[in-house]
Amino acid sequence: MAEKRPNARWFVIALPYLWLAVFFLLPFLIVFKISLSTPTLAQPPYVPSFNSLAEIWEKARQFTIDNYAFLASDSLYYSSYFSSLRIAAISTLLLLLIGYPFAYAMARAPRAIQPMLLMLVILPSWTSFLIRVYAWIGILKPEGLLSAFLIWLGVIDQPLRIMNTETAVFIGIVYAYLPFMVLPLYASLEKLDPTLLEAAADLGCPPWKAFWLITVPLSLPGIIAGSFLVFIPAVGEFVIPDLLGGSDTLMIGKTLWREFFGNRDWPVASAVAVVLLLLLVLPIVVYQHMQARQVEAAR
Amino acid sequence: MATRALGPVRRSFAPWNDPTAVPLIRFDKVTKRFGGFTAVDDLTLDIHEREFFALLGPSGCGKTTLMRMLAGFEEPTEGRITLGGEDMAGRPPYRRPTNMMFQSYALFPHMTVEGNIAFGLKQDGMTKGEIASRVEEMLKLTRLESFAKRKPHQLSGGQRQRVALARSLAKKPKVLLLDEPLGALDKKLRQDTQFELMDIQVTLGLTFLIVTHDQEEAMTVADRVAVMDKGKLIQVATPGEIYEQPNSRYVADFIGDINIIEGRITGASGGRVTIGSAEAEAPLTVASEADLAKDTTAWIAVRPEKTRLSLDAPPAGTANALTGTIFDIAYLGDWTVYLVQLPGGKILRVSQANMTRTVERPISWDDKVHLWWAPEAGVLLSR
Numbered sequence: 152m153a154e155k156r157p158n159a160r161w162f163v164i165a166l167p168y169l170w171l172a173v174f175f176l177l178p179f180l181i182v183f184k185i186s187l188s189t190p191t192l193a194q195p196p197y198v199p200s201f202n203s204l205a206e207i208w209e210k211a212r213q214f215t216i217d218n219y220a221f222l223a224s225d226s227l228y229y230s231s232y233f234s235s236l237r238i239a240a241i242s243t244l245l246l247l248l249i250g251y252p253f254a255y256a257m258a259r260a261p262r263a264i265q266p267m268l269l270m271l272v273i274l275p276s277w278t279s280f281l282i283r284v285y286a287w288i289g290i291l292k293p294e295g296l297l298s299a300f301l302i303w304l305g306v307i308d309q310p311l312r313i314m315n316t317e318t319a320v321f322i323g324i325v326y327a328y329l330p331f332m333v334l335p336l337y338a339s340l341e342k343l344d345p346t347l348l349e350a351a352a353d354l355g356c357p358p359w360k361a362f363w364l365i366t367v368p369l370s371l372p373g374i375i376a377g378s379f380l381v382f383i384p385a386v387g388e389f390v391i392p393d394l395l396g397g398s399d400t401l402m403i404g405k406t407l408w409r410e411f412f413g414n415r416d417w418p419v420a421s422a423v424a425v426v427l428l429l430l431l432v433l434p435i436v437v438y439q440h441m442q443a444r445q446v447e448a449a450r
Numbered sequence: 451m452a453t454r455a456l457g458p459v460r461r462s463f464a465p466w467n468d469p470t471a472v473p474l475i476r477f478d479k480v481t482k483r484f485g486g487f488t489a490v491d492d493l494t495l496d497i498h499e500r501e502f503f504a505l506l507g508p509s510g511c512g513k514t515t516l517m518r519m520l521a522g523f524e525e526p527t528e529g530r531i532t533l534g535g536e537d538m539a540g541r542p543p544y545r546r547p548t549n550m551m552f553q554s555y556a557l558f559p560h561m562t563v564e565g566n567i568a569f570g571l572k573q574d575g576m577t578k579g580e581i582a583s584r585v586e587e588m589l590k591l592t593r594l595e596s597f598a599k600r601k602p603h604q605l606s607g608g609q610r611q612r613v614a615l616a617r618s619l620a621k622k623p624k625v626l627l628l629d630e631p632l633g634a635l636d637k638k639l640r641q642d643t644q645f646e647l648m649d650i651q652v653t654l655g656l657t658f659l660i661v662t663h664d665q666e667e668a669m670t671v672a673d674r675v676a677v678m679d680k681g682k683l684i685q686v687a688t689p690g691e692i693y694e695q696p697n698s699r700y701v702a703d704f705i706g707d708i709n710i711i712e713g714r715i716t717g718a719s720g721g722r723v724t725i726g727s728a729e730a731e732a733p734l735t736v737a738s739e740a741d742l743a744k745d746t747t748a749w750i751a752v753r754p755e756k757t758r759l760s761l762d763a764p765p766a767g768t769a770n771a772l773t774g775t776i777f778d779i780a781y782l783g784d785w786t787v788y789l790v791q792l793p794g795g796k797i798l799r800v801s802q803a804n805m806t807r808t809v810e811r812p813i814s815w816d817d818k819v820h821l822w823w824a825p826e827a828g829v830l831l832s833r
Contacts, residue, residue, distance in 0.1 A: 349523055350556035352543040354570030354621065364569075368560045 179428070186421035187214040197418050218422035227406065228423065232430065234401040238317065238392075239385035242324040243378050246332040249325060250377060254336035255366075258343070269337070272330050284323055284394050291319050291395065315397035323391040328384070332377040339373030340366070379438040383431055403427055465498040466674060472535075474499040474657055475520065475625060480529035482515050482681075489515040491681035492529070497625075502651050502658045504672035506665060506704075512681040513661045517627050520659070522546045534624060544573070549623035553630040555614035557602040563589070563613050564598045570621045588616040591650065608639050615647075619654070626651075628660040632667060644670045665705050669693070677701045693753075698833045702751045709757070709798045710831070711750045715742050723830055725750055729796045735769045738830040749831040754801040756827035759788055761811060763820045771822040774798065776815055788813065790821055 188197035199210035222228045257268045275283065290296045293310035301307045313319050343366060351361040367374075389404030396402070403423065410420035465471040473496035482490040490512040497503045505513040518524045519531060522543035531538045538546065549570065557566050567588050571581045589595045592612040602610055611631065618626055631647075632640045648671050651658045662668050668675045669689040676686040677700070685697045696702035699710055713727030713734065723740060724733045725748060736750050758764070764771050774790040777797055788800045800821055813819060 344554070344556065346552055346554055346556040347558060349543070350550075350552055350558070351569070352523075353521060353548070353550045354617070355544045355573035356569070357542075357544050360573075365558060 182421045182424055184214075185417050186218055186419075186425050187216065188418045188421075189213070189215060189217070190416050190418050195417070196415050218418045219426070221419060222422055222426060227401075231401045231403045231406040232426070235386050235388075235403040236430070238320060238324070238400075238402060239382050239388075242321055242328070242385050243382045245321060245325050246328055246381050247374065247378060250329060250332035250336055251374075253329070254333045254340050254373070257333070257337050258340035265341075269334075272333050272337075276330055280327065281390060283327065284390055287319070287323055287326065287395060288314065291322065314395070315400075317396065317400050319395035319397075320392050320400055320402075323395045324381075324385055324388060327391065328381040331380045335376035335380060336370060336373040339370040339376075343369050375438070375441055379434060383434060386431060387427060463500075463673065465501070466496070471498060473497055474501075474534055475659075476530075476532045477516070477520075478530040478532070480516070480519065480526045480531060482512070482519060482524060483527045488681050490519070490526075493681065493683055495676060495683060495686065497657065497659065499657055500655055502648065502671055502673045503660070504668035504675045505659070505661045505678060506668040506675050507663065507678035508704075509663060511678040513678050514629060516678075517550075517629060517659060517661050520625070521548050521550050521627055547624040548627055549618040549621055549625075550627040550629060551614050551618040551631050553633060555602075555610050557610060557613055557617070559602055562599050562601055563594060563605070563616075566602070566613055567617050567620050570617065574621065584620055588620050591619070592616040607634055608643075611635060611643070615650075619650070619656075622654070623656070625657045625659055628658060630662055631660065632662075633664075640667070641670075647671055669705070677704060695829060696751065696831070699749055699751070699831050702829070702831060707754050707799055707801075708751050709754065711752075711796070713748060713750065715744050715746050715748050717744070718742065722825060723748075725830075729792055729794045730770075730772055731793075732771065734828070735825045736828040736830045737825045740830055740832065742830075742832060746832070750828045751831055752823050752828040754787065754799040755785075755803070757798070757800045757821055757823045759790070759800045759802060759813070759819055759821045761813060761817060761819060764822050768822050769825050770828070771820060772798075773818065773820055776813060776817045776819055779813070779815065788819075790819060 185197055188199060190196060191198050199206075199213045201207055201210065253272075257265060257272075260268055288295070291311075291314045292298075293312065293314065295314070297313070298307070298310040301311065313322070347365050347369070348358070348361050351365050352358065356364065387404050388402060389408060392400050392402040392405055393408070396405075407420055407423045407427070410416050410423060414420075465473075475495075475497040477493055477495040480490055480493050481488065493512075493516065505516060507513045515524060519526055520533070520538070522538065522541060522545075525539070533547065558569065561569065564585055567585045568581050571584055576584070585598075589598055592615055594609065594612055594616060597605060597609060597613075602613065605613065611634070615631070628647075632643055635643060644667060647658070651671075658671075660668070660671060669692070672689060674686060675689055675692050677684045677692065679700055685692060685701045687695070692701060692705055696705065696708075702708045702710065711725075711727050711729050711734065713725035713729075715723060716726045716733055717724045718738075718741070721737055721739055722735055723738045723742065724735050726733050727750075734750055742748060752770075772792060774792045776788055777791040778789040780787040780789075784804060785801050786804055788802070790798050790800055792798065798821065
């Protein structure tokens with residue numbers, strides 16, 4: 152009996168790793184393998200393809216890094232990457248500026264209504280993401296609700312030209328990702344002891360200054376968590392730029408989709424995906440590192 | 451010539467007895483209401499410079515609210531608070547010459563000990579050199595030199611308490627407010643810290659206002675104690691006066707142990723008042739100049755340590771002589787506390803100092819005993 156216990160423990164530890172191996176590492180290796188292949192008119196649309204594991208060594212010399220070289224040679228790709236990072240960064244900043252007051256107000260609201268406010272933040276996520284983004288088309292299009300409302304108010308006399316621009320993409324991302332920014336911010340602001348602000352005031356610090364010296368540093372874990380939580384998926388976002396953005400809104404998700412379904416160039420599409428992953432691994436590692444440090448500090 | 455005093459006194463320090471002295475802090479008919487609840491009720495109180503003043507009372511009596519109004523965290527609903535002659539109305543906490551040591555310490559968790567102490571000094575726009583030397587001075591005063599670079603979560607409870615003290619003292623405030631400052635410490639450390647606080651207060655020559663529910667703490671540290679109940683001051687006096695001359699049953703009962711016997715006034719003459727009580731066979735006598743009408747209800751309060759207890763009857767004619775049965779005994783080492791049941795059923799508390807290691811005729815459970823006290827030992831209370 153005693154000998155079996157270590158096995159059970161190993162099993163528990165191995166389970167998440169097994170999960171990651173089957174559903175993350177294996178697919179990634181397949182994508183990586185395709186990215187080293189050459190496109191061809193066939194089924195599947197690339198060579199080499201293996202019929203058995205034994206063939207891997209045989210055909211390995213057919214692998215090529217041409218696809219990566221191609222990515223580097225065509226400005227479309229790195230401007231797509233750059234544009235994605237830029238849009239994600241600006242969106243993160245906007246989310247922080249909108250989400251912080253949001254979370255602050257929630258954390259300061261009477262205890263009794265906080266669960267309800269929390270519910271209201273989460274509630275929209277219960278409808279389909281796609282439907283919510285479609286709804287924004289109805290709001291933002293020239294003959295849509297927003298323009299009609301502003302014209303009715305007399306603020307503008309011409310319909311707005313927001314639809315199919317980068318502005319629409321920002322609106323979409325900020326709307327869709329707001330809960331992911333607000334929730335971690337709320338979690339860290341809610342823990343903040345209000346006596347600390349009293350202590351700061353008592354020591355001669357006016358409220359606006361106490362906000363920068365006490366509130367912001369102590370909510371930094373929430374700021375970092377929220378920022379990563381929205382930045383990483385925003386970089387790879389496809390649905391929002393595809394539906395709300397114009398043809399001039401470059402984002403790597405769209406480029407990847409076009410390579411894959413438009414050009415049927417699986418190897419280049421795979422190379423795009425691998426590079427995107429590498430781009431995102433860096434901030435993820437930084438995030439993990441910071442989380443580990445926090446856990447350490449909390450001990 | 452020896453003067454009689456109630457408890458120890460700091461010689462030549464009693465500005466509250468000097469009618470020409472101008473108080474540093476003045477609460478003038480201050481009322482504070484939270485919705486329908488009156489936390490502080492039409493309260494008037496003067497506190498003098500360099501005084502160590504204690505606000506004492508049970509939780510919810512309004513003592514913390516009173517302090518928070520002085521710090522500026524609450525505004526009085528009615529009345530006026532002046533500090534050093536200036537009306538504090540509408541002045542935010544960050545512009546008041548008071549500093550508070552919080553009950554929870556409220557140390558900034560993201561700053562080091564040094565950073566916490568320097569925080570208030572930085573707000574005053576002091577130069578780096580001045581700040582550094584003041585921080586150094588405070589670290590030395592509170593014996594925290596070796597912990598300067600630590601964060602609050604790396605300190606023990608006692609060390610955190612000293613950081614909180616150092617931080618609130620760093621700006622040399624006109625008034626230091628201490629909100630239950632020692633509540634989180636264990637008994638031994640608390641007693642040591644009480645003496646330390648008194649030393650620091652005298653050394654720095656500052657005015658301290660302490661809020662506490664611990665009567666022993668208030669008595670130990672304070673020059674004067676204000677006993678509060680339901681938003682009102684019941685008695686403001688030196689610890690000695692509060693203990694020896696309580697002005698009401700509430701104060702007598704709140705401070706230390708006491709026996710209170712209810713009765714009716716039967717006579718008053720020559721500084722003696724006699725009371726007839728259902729609890730005592732004979733009339734009780736108490737030294738008092740009070741002029742109370744015959745037959746009004748009054749109470750005699752007598753401290754356990756001022757009551758004599760013996761197996762033998764006192765000489766005939768001894769005042770306030772009662773008999774009873776030992777109901778219970780608590781041996782505390784330095785003291786033994788006897789609970790004596792009177793024939794009427796009332797239980798009185800009598801304590802005796804154990805001045806010798808052995809006792810010839812020990813008093814035991816169920817013994818018939820005699821107890822008595824001098825007329826001067828009791829206090830006559832009319833409310």
